[in-house]
Amino acid sequence: MPQQKDRPSIASVAAAAGVSPTTVSHALSGKRAVSPHTRRRILKAVEEQNYRTNMVARSLRSRKTHSVALLLVDIANPYYPAVARAVHDVLATEGYVSFIGNTDGDAATERRLLEEMAARGVDGVAMQPMALTAAEVREIVGPAMPLVLATPETGDVPADRVLTDDTRGLTEAVRHLADQGVREIGFAGGTTDAAAGPLRVAGFEAAMAAAGLEVRQQWIEHGPFTRGGGAGAVARLLKRKDRPRAVLCANDLMAIGAVEAAHEAGLRVPDDLAVIGFDDIETADLVTPRLTTVVNPAAAVGDACARTILWRVEQGPDAPYRSVLLPTHLVVRQSA
Structure with a gap:
């Protein structure tokens, strides 16, 4: 009868990465700072061992799901996958995953996806509302949800913003x-x-x-x-x-x-x-x-959205709200 391999654990990941189980826990939970070099070693060991944390237990302990909703206007437009990739890359280094929704700029779809993401308990939402107002978005996700909006007019709505000039x-x-x-x-x-x-x-x-x-x-x-x-x-x-x-x-x-x-x-x-x-x-x-x-710097927009969400998750709703403005510039080719 073939010998069954031991299931990977925090201890086996720690041994492979040359760190303590506590450091592995900190790296995966995001509760305490871990150096980028150490985090990369740990994530490499996690991947090699196909280790999967118990996400339900982890969420109950931390009151976080380590997930972020990214609602895009049109994923068929090549601009938006570039934004999504940058969001994914930043979140992944911190042990987060992203849920992507396509709104088509439709009010009913924006509302449905926001309600669904809030019900799933995501830790934050980033979106460019095309039909709903910033106030309507905030009302749907609730007062405490970290929210990054790519829209210049938010009035007094409590939300962080990532904009392009x-x-x-x-x-x-x-x-x-x-x-x-x-x-x-x-x-x-x-x-x-x-x-x-x-x-x-x-x-x-x-x-x-x-x-x-x-x-x-x-x-x-x-x-x-x-x-x-x-x-x-x-x-x-x-x-x-x-x-x-x-x-x-x-x-x-x-x-x-x-x-x-x-x-x-x-x-x-x-x-x-x-x-x-x-x-x-x-x-x-x-x-x-x-x-x-x-x-229009898609990768920079995605990077800023993800980092702003993570910052807000860490700081909580009482920290001053941020507005990030990214530059645009002309590139001259042949059509003009």
Whole structure:
């Protein structure tokens, strides 16, 4: 009869990592600081031995589930998986896992996922609410839940924020076009019922004002934050007799659709129509022409969200709320 192997334990992990069982417990629970080098040795031993802690018992003792909910607008958009990967990488080093939900910017879906994550007892939530207000999100998750929101307008709602300085990158984009003598600039924005749609339009209007250029409302079109949404919005702009000479788009998927719309109309990009995107997803450097776009730092956003959640879990609800602002910048390629 084959000899049964002993089940891995904290003691066997400690022996393999060359530390005490107490240090292993601290590393896995996150209750006390453990040096990064020691933590890596412990996690390596955990992986090699396929050790699994008793999560139920651990949660009862610590009143933590060591889990975080990350609610994304559209996981089909390559920007959001990059955010999610950065969140995962930070959380994993601290023994946390992430639950990912896709909201599609829909109010009912946002509410359902928030209620479900709160019922599961996650230790924190990070999201960009597109339909619900910050106050509604806080009401759903309760007053004590660590909450990180990627939205600038939270009023008096107790929540930490991670934001990108969209206006900075859009200002660079407008200046780049103006330096080439292009002053007739339109904008393809997201739907007006999604929070990010009006925010990007406001950033575009601020950028135009900073350059001393006129914003023509007839040159602002809206559509879903998708390739098809961008194609439809720009196709409508191009049907105008007084069409713009350049179009800024609310994200790269819309910009890729804008290039397709230009080609369908028999226009050359950038000779007849300059196109600039926003996000700098990997595909932006693979399409033809290669997309000039504003770099929206997805990995930095995810990293900041995860670190802010962990900080809030450690500090509790009484610590002052944080607001992290990350810069954006233009990267010039071929489309403008």
